[in-house]
Amino acid sequence: MGPAWLAGAIAAGPATISALVAAGVGYGYDLLWVVVLSAPAGFVSLLLAAQLATRTEHGIVRVVERRLGSRWAWLLVVDTVVVCGVAQLLIMKGLADVSASLFGLDARVWGVFWAAVLAVGLAGGGYRVAELGAKAIVSAVVLVFVATLVVAPPDLGAAASGLVPTTPPGAAVTAAGVLGGAVHVTLITMHTYTVRARGWTADDEGLARFDAGASMLVAFGTYSLAIFLVVAGTLGGGDVAPQAAAAAQALAPTVGPAAETLFLVGILGAAVSTLGGNTVVAPFLVADALKWEPAVSDGRYRTLLAATALVSAAGAFVGGNFLPLLVQALALGLAGTPFALALVMVLSYDVPGDRPGPLLSAAGTAVLAVTTVTAGNAVRQTALGFRDGVDPVPALVVAFAVVLGLATLALLGRFVRELVADADTTRQPVD
Numbered sequence: 001m002g003p004a005w006l007a008g009a010i011a012a013g014p015a016t017i018s019a020l021v022a023a024g025v026g027y028g029y030d031l032l033w034v035v036v037l038s039a040p041a042g043f044v045s046l047l048l049a050a051q052l053a054t055r056t057e058h059g060i061v062r063v064v065e066r067r068l069g070s071r072w073a074w075l076l077v078v079d080t081v082v083v084c085g086v087a088q089l090l091i092m093k094g095l096a097d098v099s100a101s102l103f104g105l106d107a108r109v110w111g112v113f114w115a116a117v118l119a120v121g122l123a124g125g126g127y128r129v130a131e132l133g134a135k136a137i138v139s140a141v142v143l144v145f146v147a148t149l150v151v152a153p154p155d156l157g158a159a160a161s162g163l164v165p166t167t168p169p170g171a172a173v174t175a176a177g178v179l180g181g182a183v184h185v186t187l188i189t190m191h192t193y194t195v196r197a198r199g200w201t202a203d204d205e206g207l208a209r210f211d212a213g214a215s216m217l218v219a220f221g222t223y224s225l226a227i228f229l230v231v232a233g234t235l236g237g238g239d240v241a242p243q244a245a246a247a248a249q250a251l252a253p254t255v256g257p258a259a260e261t262l263f264l265v266g267i268l269g270a271a272v273s274t275l276g277g278n279t280v281v282a283p284f285l286v287a288d289a290l291k292w293e294p295a296v297s298d299g300r301y302r303t304l305l306a307a308t309a310l311v312s313a314a315g316a317f318v319g320g321n322f323l324p325l326l327v328q329a330l331a332l333g334l335a336g337t338p339f340a341l342a343l344v345m346v347l348s349y350d351v352p353g354d355r356p357g358p359l360l361s362a363a364g365t366a367v368l369a370v371t372t373v374t375a376g377n378a379v380r381q382t383a384l385g386f387r388d389g390v391d392p393v394p395a396l397v398v399a400f401a402v403v404l405g406l407a408t409l410a411l412l413g414r415f416v417r418e419l420v421a422d423a424d425t426t427r428q429p430v431d
Contacts, residue, residue, distance in 0.1 A: 002131050003194035003208075004046055004215035006277045007187045009134035011042060011216070012141060012223050013274030014094045014267050015087065018326035019177030020224060024231030027171050029154075032162030034178045034374075035228045039221030041370065042182030043212050044363045048344045048356070049191040050208040054200050055351045060192040060340075061288040063347055068411075075407060076343060077285045080189050082400065083333045084282045087186065088308070090329045091278065092315030094322035095271035098264050111316020114272075118279055118309035123302045131194070137273035138215075142223045144266050149226040154233035162232075167377065176378035177327040180334030182220060183371050186281050188340045193284040193294055279309050328397075331382075334375045335401035339408045341368050346415045372408075375401065 023031040049060070056063050065073035092111055099110035121133075167175055200208060252259040287294040287301045296302045318325070345364050348356050356364065379401040382394050 016181030028236030029162030
């Protein structure tokens with residue numbers, strides 16, 4: 001096992017914790033159905049990405065360029081770089097703020113420190129360092145939050161009502177954040193490269209399925225469900241702000257003054273593992289688009305990777321509370337996800353070997369539909385906020401989503417036309 005654990009490290013990060021805390025605090029158990037859906041949806045998206053990588057033996061940018069052209073490839077690169085860049089800065093802000101709270105010193109000092117650690121570790125060790133770190137930290141973080149669930153058990157009867165799919169008023173962005181933690185353009189695109197970095201081919205598809213199941217279905221699914229049930233059961237429906245100190249109240253009855261410290265340690269572990277994975281994503285795609293080897297053996301890629309890590313120090317200088325900001329970052333990422341997912345599905349019908357089976361095709365189509373609707377609701381809620389004036393950042397989010405939405409429609413339209421043309425050719429009589 002290996003590649004899917006790096007995806008799981010990004011998924012099981014402080015942004016997902018933020019979304020789960022916001023969902024549990026703001027809406028009680030009402031969004032449990034989104035939490036339960038997120039892990040299987042992430043599992044399906046990783047399966048599709050792994051199948052594309054093992055059968056083509058290339059990363060997604062190279063495959064898109066050869067099949068659809070360079071414009072589509074660069075649009076995917078821009079999509080991923082924007083989403084990864086925003087996430088990188090905000091996760092670094094969270095890591096720096098948490099480090100300052102736990103150990104003292106200014107958060108900006110911690111931002112520079114962690115950026116240097118990332119640069120040295122990843123540029124020196126590359127993919128294998130990131131994978132090993134992800135396995136260790138994700139396993140530890142999952143155990144911590146499962147233990148938390150034992151400390152603060154939920155009301156299972158009340159939780160069952162949250163399995164009915166409903167979206168309370170004002171919850172669209174939060175729901176998008178929860179789903180975006182598992183089904184994300186970062187995870188989909190990165191997985192095509194980490195599978196290749198592991199050296200897996202079409203003969204390893206069974207191992208790739210097991211890898212994704214262990215990481216996304218079991219580890220991430222347990223992690224997200226435990227966090228949500230604890231927060232919804234202890235803080236749901238109350239007048240509590242979705243902040244780290246407030247969320248830590250779930251532990252207070254048992255551990256008293258140590259509650260906030262323990263919660264922040266969990267955030268710290270999640271942030272470190274997520275940054276390690278997130279840092280490699282944009283360099284993977286940019287290097288592939290520029291025809292560089294996406295490995296530390298290529299000096300150009302190594303320099304790009306180190307520069308990406310160092311630039312992330314700027315996140316420590318961003319103002320505001322990092323938990324709500326991270327939810328917004330996940331919602332932005334979900335807006336860019338349907339395009340990447342549609343690309344993987346379209347390309348999977350044009351690669352060597354068998355096409356995806358009916359079950360995987362149906363599951364992929366369902367995930368694409370759910371992510372599109374959820375992202376659309378979040379964008380719509382953001383746009384409705386313009387009644388009180390247009391803010392630059394939300395306006396950019398809406399514009400970003402509209403451009404990628406139109407691109408997704410154009411891509412799917414092209415795919416349908418090609419299917420119809422192929423069917424007509426097949427039906428023509430042969431002389």
